[in-house]
Amino acid sequence: MFHRLQILVHRKFRILAFASFLLTFLIHMLLGLVPTVHRTSDDSCPCPPMAELFPLGKNHHRLQAQHRKQTLRVLQDFSGSNGSAQKTSQSLEQIVDTRETSWQVPGNSEAGRERGTLKTVNYTGSKLTALFKHPLYLIPTPPLADGDRLFTVNSKERFTLKSSGSEEWVQAGEKFILPTGDTTYDTYPTWLKFHIGINRYELYSRQDSLIPQLLKELCTQKIIATVQKPGGTQLKLVMSLQNFGQALFKPMKQSRYEETPADFFYFSDFERHNAEIAAFHLDRILDFRRIPPVAGRLINMTKEIRDITTDKKLAKTFYISPANNVCFYGECSYYCSTEHALCGQPDQIEGSMAAFLPDTTLAKRQSWRSPWRRSYHKSKKAEWEMNSDYCVHVKKTPPYDHGTRLLDLIDMSILDFLMGNLDRHHYETFETFQNDTFLLHLDNGRGFGRHSQDELSILAPLHQCCRIKKLTYLRLQLLATETYRLSDIMRESMAKDVLAPILAEPHLAALDRRLRIILHIVQECLRKEGDKNVLGSTDTNSQGT
Ligand SMILES: Nc1ncnc2c1ncn2[C@@H]1O[C@H](COP(=O)(O)OP(=O)(O)OP(=O)(O)O)[C@@H](O)[C@H]1O
Numbered sequence: 001m002f003h004r005l006q007i008l009v010h011r012k013f014r015i016l017a018f019a020s021f022l023l024t025f026l027i028h029m030l031l032g033l034v035p036t037v038h039r040t041s042d043d044s045c046p047c048p049p050m051a052e053l054f055p056l057g058k059n060h061h062r063l064q065a066q067h068r069k070q071t072l073r074v075l076q077d078f079s080g081s082n083g084s085a086q087k088t089s090q091s092l093e094q095i096v097d098t099r100e101t102s103w104q105v106p107g108n109s110e111a112g113r114e115r116g117t118l119k120t121v122n123y124t125g126s127k128l129t130a131l132f133k134h135p136l137y138l139i140p141t142p143p144l145a146d147g148d149r150l151f152t153v154n155s156k157e158r159f160t161l162k163s164s165g166s167e168e169w170v171q172a173g174e175k176f177i178l179p180t181g182d183t184t185y186d187t188y189p190t191w192l193k194f195h196i197g198i199n200r201y202e203l204y205s206r207q208d209s210l211i212p213q214l215l216k217e218l219c220t221q222k223i224i225a226t227v228q229k230p231g232g233t234q235l236k237l238v239m240s241l242q243n244f245g246q247a248l249f250k251p252m253k254q255s256r257y258e259e260t261p262a263d264f265f266y267f268s269d270f271e272r273h274n275a276e277i278a279a280f281h282l283d284r285i286l287d288f289r290r291i292p293p294v295a296g297r298l299i300n301m302t303k304e305i306r307d308i309t310t311d312k313k314l315a316k317t318f319y320i321s322p323a324n325n326v327c328f329y330g331e332c333s334y335y336c337s338t339e340h341a342l343c344g345q346p347d348q349i350e351g352s353m354a355a356f357l358p359d360t361t362l363a364k365r366q367s368w369r370s371p372w373r374r375s376y377h378k379s380k381k382a383e384w385e386m387n388s389d390y391c392v393h394v395k396k397t398p399p400y401d402h403g404t405r406l407l408d409l410i411d412m413s414i415l416d417f418l419m420g421n422l423d424r425h426h427y428e429t430f431e432t433f434q435n436d437t438f439l440l441h442l443d444n445g446r447g448f449g450r451h452s453q454d455e456l457s458i459l460a461p462l463h464q465c466c467r468i469k470k471l472t473y474l475r476l477q478l479l480a481t482e483t484y485r486l487s488d489i490m491r492e493s494m495a496k497d498v499l500a501p502i503l504a505e506p507h508l509a510a511l512d513r514r515l516r517i518i519l520h521i522v523q524e525c526l527r528k529e530g531d532k533n534v535l536g537s538t539d540t541n542s543q544g545t
């Protein structure tokens with residue numbers, strides 16, 4: 001009898017997990033496949049009813065064809081000849097009160113337990129709110145032209161389980177609460193709004209209630225299915241949420257208060273869940289908006305992983321430790337053994353929940369090797385480490401010879417230097433936008449390992465190329481002022497996370513120190529090479545914001 005019950009429960013979970021996957025897939029199909037009709041389209045909309053959009057196979061081909069058809073937007077001319085853009089940048093410089101800036105480089109759960117040690121901050125009001133109201137954070141992105149959105153949306157189609165055309169969803173639907181609302185858009189779940197908001201210039205927009213809502217859902221929505229994410233070196237899980245959204249879960253592998261030992265190579269350190277969370281906040285504060293939203297969450301390993309996983313191999317790695325805690329180690333190419341097991345207290349474990357990007361069958365991504373990647377070898381050096389003229393070659397090599405790609409990469413090195421991330425071997429872009437788009441900064445788990453050392457080599461792209469986006473430079477200057485001090489803003493931004501404090505105070509202090517180092521390097525470049533060469537003309541566009 002008990003055995004039969006077990007089979008029944010198991011089957012039910014499998015159906016649920018399958019239904020969740022299918023639903024996610026179908027929603028994207030639905031959005032991607034509707035003939036190109038923009039939200040503003042009028043009554044002449046030739047959209048077929050959703051039922052006609054299936055079966056999947058047929059639609060998959062149609063989708064690919066549509067993606068191919070999307071015409072590449074002609075490169076905007078953001079060069080110095082664009083008078084208005086130049087004027088904007090000049091006036092922006094005046095916005096930053098440089099009197100407040102210090103240019104001197106100086107001599108160059110677990111969370112709950114440590115909450116008491118948080119530094120007392122003696123300022124009133126919200127520095128974060130003030131920052132996001134600053135003119136440097138209000139510069140609009142360019143108007144979106146055809147082909148600038150990742151998905152085209154049928155403006156008339158409301159999101160309902162029935163409209164999905166999937167029997168499984170409709171059956172599973174009783175258990176799920178779907179959004180309702182007056183407009184079609186109101187009926188989309190938050191994760192879907194996030195996906196359809198992605199465009200050539202940004203992963204998400206600035207002043208939007210969407211991201212706080214998405215973060216909230218990532219840490220509160222019921223987890224209905226959990227499986228391992230294949231690929232990569234360390235264990236990570238894909239969790240399906242009650243509203244059919246998905247998250248990439250990285251469990252806590254080491255304490256946020258434990259500094260990476262000086263003798264460790266960057267490639268042998270464990271990833272840090274808190275680094276994933278902090279990286280998202282930092283990226284947003286720098287106004288890059290190139291990291292998918294990440295929230296912390298305390299997971300019940302028994303109920304939210306073991307009991308609901310359809311992954312037998314994963315379930316088999318669960319055990320009870322001598323201290324009576326629940327542990328598991330999963331399957332992966334490194335660190336997936338009893339010696340590296342993840343243990344809860346007794347079955348609660350902290351982790352990071354990253355909002356999932358759209359499925360790659362719907363929005364293909366291109367992976368690029370970083371020209372400044374490390375050798376990933378104990379004694380071998382990469383070319384850029386031996387050749388100080390390395391940037392000259394990079395500048396001549398596509399896609400770095402054109403548009404803002406090199407400047408985008410320099411932005412990324414600034415982000416990585418601030419958090420001490422040496423592990424940026426690749427970056428990704430959405431293929432449909434080809435070479436003229438933002439860079440996705442995925443995989444930030446190796447940041448925030450060391451606070452007592454500043455790894456200057458991460459800044460090699462800035463140092464060797466002596467170029468930076470003007471707007472990045474202006475924002476960095478702003479964040480070096482007392483009023484908008486980076487560490488204060490980061491502390492405040494991360495305080496909203498359920499796992500706060502996310503970063504130990506020495507890591508926050510390191511941010512301010514590293515920021516001064518970056519500014520010092522830029523100033524040296526400006527002194528040596530002049531504004532025109534350093535603050536490259538291609539960054540005067542809004543894409544550079
Ligand atoms: N938020 C996300 N949504 C969807 N896919 C993601 C997301 N974040 C990362 N990925 C994909 O998952 C892959 C593995 O993720 P990640 O790089 O963080 O793991 P990893 O174990 O550190 O991998 P590696 O060992 O190769 O560095 C990435 O290459 C990326 O394509």
Ligand SMILES: [Mn+2]
Nearest residue numbers: 271423443445
């Ligand atoms: Mn990694």
